[in-house]
Amino acid sequence: MARPTTIKEALKRWQEENDGQDPAEATDIQLQFRYPPIEKMDGTLGTLVNCQKLSLSSNMIEKISGLNGMKNLRILSLARNYIKSLSGIEAIGETLEELWISYNQIDRLKGIESLRKLKVLYMANNSVRDWSELLKIQTVPIEDLVFAGNPLVETLDEAAYFREMTKRLPQLKKLDGVPMLTDDDE
Secondary structure, eight states: OOOOBOHHHHHHHHHHHTTTOOGGGOSEEEOOSOSSOBOOOOGGGGGOTTOSEEEOOSSOOOSOOOOTTOTTOOEEEOOSSOOOOOTTGGGGTTTOOEEEOOSSOOOOOTTGGGOTTOOEEEOOSSOOOOTHHHHTTTTSOOOEEEOTTSHHHHTSOHHHHHHHHHHHOTTOSEETTEEOOOGGGO
16 A cells, blocks of 8 residues: 655645645645545644644544644544544644544543533544543533444433433533533423
């Protein structure tokens, strides 16, 4: 197989595809579906100082890294990779509002508590098995959570799942795309 695409090569290609626009000045950078795929995030990402939305979905990334310097990042999409943990996400804890990380291999949520502005977390089809992992989300202002497809959910019927999630995460306004009713709504 061909050697993996580096972040530097992907950004060079992105620049060519976007009429020579400087990636350091761009607010929305899409690096998904690269061929050969990107396997590593690296410090080159730190040059994207104006980037507010970064997509690295559908690659072969195993670890989150290289986000230092991305002080304006609000939306990060890492869906459909091989990521096993959220370690490395802390670098964008002060700005990140949305994390799209479905279809990975995450089983623990250590590090999520550093995301102080996170409102949207899409992490369907990962490997979370333990209710104690959801306790880590309680300190984060998440309002919209997509969590279906995790082993934790598979053992419950839908009503029990929604009841347990509401009990543990009362701030949720939407779960798996379904608006959550509060006592005020009834």
